[in-house]
Amino acid sequence: MAQALRHDAMRAGNLAVVLGALDRDGPLTRAALAEATGLTKTTVSKLVADLIDAGMAVESGAVRDGERGRPGVAVHLSGHRVAALGLEINVDYLAGCVVDLSRTARLFRTQAVDNRAASPEDVIAGLRDLAISMLADAAGHGLSVAGGIVALPGPVDRSTGTVHSAPNLGWRDVPVADALALPLPVLVDNEANLAALGELWFGSGAALGDFLHVSGEIGIGAGLVVDGALFRGAHGYAGELGHVVVSPDGPACRCGGTGCLERYAGQDALLPAGEDLAGLVARLRAGDPSAVAACERAGSALGIALTTAVNLLDPDTIVLGGIFAPLFPWVSGPAEATMHRRLGQIRARVPALVVSQVGADAAPLGGAGQVIQRIIADPGAHLLAPQP
Amino acid sequence: MAQALRHDAMRAGNLAVVLGALDRDGPLTRAALAEATGLTKTTVSKLVADLIDAGMAVESGAVRDGERGRPGVAVHLSGHRVAALGLEINVDYLAGCVVDLSRTARLFRTQAVDNRAASPEDVIAGLRDLAISMLADAAGHGLSVAGGIVALPGPVDRSTGTVHSAPNLGWRDVPVADALALPLPVLVDNEANLAALGELWFGSGAALGDFLHVSGEIGIGAGLVVDGALFRGAHGYAGELGHVVVSPDGPACRCGGTGCLERYAGQDALLPAGEDLAGLVARLRAGDPSAVAACERAGSALGIALTTAVNLLDPDTIVLGGIFAPLFPWVSGPAEATMHRRLGQIRARVPALVVSQVGADAAPLGGAGQVIQRIIADPGAHLLAPQP
DNA sequence: CGAATTAGTCTATGTTGTGGACTAAATATC
DNA sequence: GATATTTAGTCCACAACATAGACTAATTCG
Structure with missing residues (x-):
């Protein structure tokens, strides 16, 4: 339930509003902050003073924007403390x-x-x-x-x-x-x-809108970011893309089901026994037909699972990470083709597939x-x- | 972005806190409201007076709870205005x-x-x-x-x-x-x-926790309620359960894809040409084997699609409404069996299937x-x- | 009946944001 | 170069709201 608002909550909330504006819109003068937040200049000045005291914000030099009038002092988030x-x-x-x-x-x-x-x-x-x-x-x-x-x-x-x-x-x-x-x-x-979340803040970020981030590892997980926050479901287990049903009569999966995405596009399905990811990529670069075919199979299966995910979750963009990042050139085409075939008529826009901009970290x-x-x-x- | 908090927002917020508490926890005295919200008795009294003036709340008689001390006056939501x-x-x-x-x-x-x-x-x-x-x-x-x-x-x-x-x-x-x-x-x-949302407020409601409500009509839609609010996705088109892929090589669907749930469990798939829902239910009651088999096929397909939905959305409960409400006795068994087979090993709890408590309205x-x-x-x- | 207990109101007070006057520092204009 | 104009930021009196605690009201317990 919404919490009762007392004076301290009001202050804390306004502190967050100011800090949030600094986070989103870069360095701002107090005057610009007042305009952006709807608070008065007086209030903004007091809040900024508190943030500076706490080491969360700092003043940088004056802003000479060529306009006339007294130049403002830019304030930005401080990374020092x-x-x-x-x-x-x-x-x-x-x-x-x-x-x-x-x-x-x-x-x-x-x-x-x-x-x-x-x-x-x-x-x-x-x-x-x-x-x-x-x-x-x-x-x-x-x-x-x-x-x-x-x-x-x-x-x-x-x-x-x-x-x-x-x-x-x-x-x-x-x-x-x-x-x-x-x-x-x-x-x-x-x-x-x-x-x-790493992709949100250290990768392509806000440009993606609401996005589904697919982490291909041994299993396949996914995280949905909506309005800058994770969608977790009732118990925190949402986004189990790996066990989405691709073909109900497909091969048995360790989860007890059959034909889960993991059996088509998981690391164990993609890598022949003994080979590692670098080896597969090398073969793909060399144009090895069996490697390319394996990626096409995985990509098509991924396209089926993502079609379903789009129908249920309706993201703007889909980011492929984990093992799908190095394999992106070979996997994304078939996946995208499948999605367009199945979604093109009922969606005004089919979410784009993009490759993760963040590495292993x-x-x-x-x-x-x-x-x-x-x-x-x-x-x-x-x-x-x-x-x- | 979070809005700046001014005095009027503080008051409006507290008004909502009090009204929300009355909505959730039935009639309450001012003293109980003060305890529940964390506001002081003075503040609660003023807020309640405003709500009563606005016709949103009314006092009912004194509460004689057998405790000693002055009895309180119960306040509850007013439906009069x-x-x-x-x-x-x-x-x-x-x-x-x-x-x-x-x-x-x-x-x-x-x-x-x-x-x-x-x-x-x-x-x-x-x-x-x-x-x-x-x-x-x-x-x-x-x-x-x-x-x-x-x-x-x-x-x-x-x-x-x-x-x-x-x-x-x-x-x-x-x-x-x-x-x-x-x-x-x-x-x-x-x-x-x-x-x-109708199910939330006029059906089984809050007892369901976070739930997925499946509306079987000619198409099949679904609405996910999380924390008492709808999950809509980036563009408001989340919950398109009807076009979740049940079998990638299945029959062609009007959406351009193949093997969508709608082709197995939509009204057109369940009802033979010329028959209406009442007719099908009559045949099911009479034990007509072809009718029962049709529901079993639909139920299994629904189970596949719901397995996928659970993997992605993680609801507490799944409510079947629309045409699935009258067909519940024949459809839910196969669906539940499929879900248990595919989810039993990886989920601590498989969401229960329940029938909608709200009718056509x-x-x-x-x-x-x-x-x-x-x-x-x-x-x-x-x-x-x-x-x- | 009086003591204890709880509900609700009243009054003085404190915290917070507001609005406008004021000072500061720049550019534009003559 | 002096003055007007414009914008940034601070200061101060004030208003809005919630608070704390005294106070009154209404009940049960002994």
């Missing part, structure tokens, strides 16, 4: 990044390890070491890290910070957030969801960005004591 | 209803006509007559109708009040809201969307309820001058 930590546990690596309030990635770290061979405790201890050292680095840069999110390859319970099952890691019900025991609030989320970047997003949406709760 | 109009244009009938603020249906009217034979202008003129006479009736009951919504069997542009295409009526780009020219604000929406009821919802969410904008 507030930051967030994004972490990822995946099958063969750990990764982390620190992103500042202006959504600039400040630190990166990746560590190749075989997490299938190790126990969850050891993996989490390794991630903890990586996180602690990044926090120290961040502190060295004067950054105060307000929170973190761990990206995990499987369905999670966000309220308890637990990963329910991560089949590719062999994990079940691991309380990742608690076990990490970092000295800051830590959340968990699904890798596919966070990768979608999409998930931790999206996680850190999500924390930043929360801070911008409620700066009042994160007003730090002004530093000397 | 504010109301909303729900209208529907469909292939063979026009319908309208008036719903009051407490979401009680006060007036109903249905008119059987063959709208395929008539021009859009004539159909709209007929609906206008029906609406005007209902408004007069409502005024006779002392009701002030704040707005209306027209349910239409096809995709609409809600911002312009236009229906893009209604294939079953043979309409294209008809500006329904403007053409109606009623003396109150009129919106348009898709029939399937409004039927889902679901769409106009949902439309009127939507208007009421908007009033409750922003009573400040609808504060009428106090009446003598």
Whole structure:
């Protein structure tokens, strides 16, 4: 239910309105902020002063726009103080990044390890070491890290910070957030969801409108971004594109069904035993007919599943990430052809397929960005004591 | 973007908080309201006084709850003043209803006509007559109708009040809201969307959690309700369940694709030429094997499509409405079996299939309820001058 | 019947945003 | 180059709203 509004909520809300305007529309003078938000110049000045005290905004020089009249002082988001930590546990690596309030990635770290061979405790201890050292680095840069999110390859319970099952890691019900025991609030989320947010803030972003981000890995997940926020469904398990039915009489899937998308376009279906992704791409570049045919099959199946997704979710754009990013030139054509054949008559516009602009770090970047997003949406709760 | 909060917005917001609490939690005393909302008794008293002046709330008698201390005065939503109009244009009938603020249906009217034979202008003129006479009736009951919504069997542009295409009526780009020219604000929406909202407010309602409401008519639409609001997608065309791919090599569909759900479970697929729904139900009751087999085929196909919908949308419950309501006993079993087979291993809980509790009036009821919802969410904008 | 308890109102007060006067700093005009 | 004009930002008196706590009202308990 909507919360009761008291004076402090009004102030917190207006602080968020101003910070949000700075985030969206770049550097703005106080006068421009007043015009954009509908608040008076007086109020904006007071709010901006608070944001500057908290280290969330800074003044840059005067704006000489050639107009006559006194020039304004541009104010923009400050990346000097507030930051967030994004972490990822995946099958063969750990990764982390620190992103500042202006959504600039400040630190990166990746560590190749075989997490299938190790126990969850050891993996989490390794991630903890990586996180602690990044926090120290961040502190060295004067950054105060307000929170973190761990990206995990499987369905999670966000309220308890637990990963329910991560089949590719062999994990079940691991309380990742608690076990990490970092000295800051830590959340968990699904890798596919966070990768979608990574694309929003560190990739093609707002130009995509509402988009569906497809993460091709061993499984196939998808994250739908609507109005700048994830659509999660009732229990947080929306976007399971991998088990959308492509052909009800198709081959059996590990989920118990038959003919799921994963059996046609998942990593195991695309890569012959023993070959890795780089090998497949090399064969595709060389024009190997069997590799091209495999991608065509996968692309057509993907087109069927995406047709269904468009009918149900109605996105503006569809972004292909994960293994589909390097395979995009060979997969997107057949998928797009299928979609146009099936949707062309009933939709005014068939969503375009585009390739992800973020690399392997999409998930931790999206996680850190999500924390930043929360801070911008409620700066009042994160007003730090002004530093000397 | 979030709006700037000024004093009037704070007041309007708190008015909505109080009215919303009354809507959800039935009659409450001012003291209970203060506790529930977190506002002080003073503030609640002032807000309640405004709501009573506006005719949106009334005091009922004192509450004698057996506790000691002064008994409170119960306050509840008043249905005496504010109301909303729900209208529907469909292939063979026009319908309208008036719903009051407490979401009680006060007036109903249905008119059987063959709208395929008539021009859009004539159909709209007929609906206008029906609406005007209902408004007069409502005024006779002392009701002030704040707005209306027209349910239409096809995709609409809600911002312009236009229906893009209604294939079953043979309409294209008809500006329904403007053409109606009623003396109150009129919106348009898709029939399937409004039927889902009808189920929310006039059927099983909140007990369903987040649910997908399937409207089986000639086409098959679906509306997803998340957190008490419709999920519409980027352009408002989400929920096109009818063209979800059930079998990519299936029979050709009028949409240009093949093997869409509509070809297996739409009205035209279920009813042999010349038979109507009542006839099919009679044969099913009599145990006619070919009728039962047809429902089993339809149910299995529906199960495939719903499996996909669950994977992508993750609802708590699935409600079957339209023609699937009378066919529920014969269709739901095969659908549920298919869903369990395909989802049982990867979901902790497979959404239950339930039958719609609202009859044919679901769409106009949902439309009127939507208007009421908007009033409750922003009573400040609808504060009428106090009446003598 | 008086004490205890709870509901609701009343009054003084505090927080927040507003509106307009005011100062500051630039360009345009003569 | 002096003055008018324009725009940015601050200051101050004021208005809107919610709050806290005193107060009155109406009930049950002993």
